Amino acid sequence: MKxxxxxxxxxxxxxxxxxxxxxxxxxxxxxxxxCITASLFVSFGMRRDVNVHIVLKGPPSNPKIVRFSGEYLRYLNPDERSAGSLIQKALLLPENDIEKESTPGVYVRTGTLETLIREFSKENRNIILMDENGQNIREAINKNPNIFENPVYILGDNQGILEEDFEILKNYEKEYDIKKISLGEKSLLTSQCITIIHYETDFETTEK
Ligand SMILES: C[S@@+](CC[C@H](N)C(=O)[O-])C[C@H]1O[C@@H](n2cnc3c(N)ncnc32)[C@H](O)[C@@H]1O
Incomplete structure (x- = not known):
């Protein structure tokens, strides 16, 4: 699972x-x-082993998490409006911290990055923060390929990851090993990063 x-x-x-x-x-x-399109689509198909969690922090409600599950997803086409329309439907559901399905394979609840980190760390998943200043992904794949098993990748949007979320990550780093991985010094678009992560890690799987 990715x-x-x-x-x-x-x-x-x-x-x-x-x-x-x-x-x-x-x-x-x-x-x-x-990012949803880059995470889930391949030509003529969908990656059924991928989940995407978008953490929405803007107005007017409390922060929300919308999850797209590749395994159960229906009605998603690879254009921005299609993903936007499924998000729109998810956000119409009443606020609740228990996850509810809005359309097949799309789920919504209130929650933050911390909610997700807490859950994934309990499941012993490999949590990877994508950061220009981290260890180069190819070097990491060569030296420590285990960290790419069952990975959870965290990426910022056009603003990056803000101090408040870095603080959450720092708190978890004390008890839980969060790796910082880089795709080079150039700051890339988040969706480009996802395509590269798939490329680098698909290759790793195929090689084995
Ligand atoms: C557009 S970038 C953010 C740029 C923003 N100006 C900043 O300084 O954080 C969006 C996200 O993509 C990821 N990212 C971008 N370039 C990267 C790189 N070269 N290596 C690893 N992650 C990268 C990071 O997670 C970043 O938060």
Missing amino acids: DFIIIGNKAVTGGKISLNDLCGSAGRMDVMCR
């Missing part, structure tokens, strides 16, 4: 979302949509 957590620092948590303005009034929801 999980991606994408932090949407300004991405809205409800209200009227215009599919024509995902990058403006929806708080860069276009970034979330591209």
Whole structure:
């Protein structure tokens, strides 16, 4: 299983979302949509072993987590509006900290990055923070391939990962090993990072 957590620092948590303005009034929801496509789609198919969790931190509600499960997902096409429309439907459900399915394979609840880290650390998953200053991914694959088994990748949006979320990660780092992995010194788009992660780690799996 591969999980991606994408932090949407300004991405809205409800209200009227215009599919024509995902990058403006929806708080860069276009970034979330591209990440969903990059995580889940291959040509003529879907990666059934991938989950994407988008953490929405914008107004008007409490932070929410929308999860797209490759295993059960239906009605998603590889364009931004299609992902945007499924997010829109998820955000219409009443606020609840218990996950509810809004459309097949899409689930919503209130929660933060901390909610997810707490859950994944209990499951002993390999948590990997994607960061320009981390260890190079190829070096890590060569020296310590185990960390790419059952991984959970955390990535920021166009604003990156803000101090408040770094603080959460720092607190968990004390008791739990969170690896920092880099795709090079250049800061890339989040969706580009996801494609590269798939490329590097698919290759690793194929080689074995
Ligand atoms: C557009 S970048 C963020 C840029 C933002 N200006 C910053 O300084 O954080 C979005 C996210 O993609 C990931 N990312 C971008 N380039 C990367 C790289 N070269 N290696 C690893 N992760 C990267 C990081 O998780 C980052 O938070």
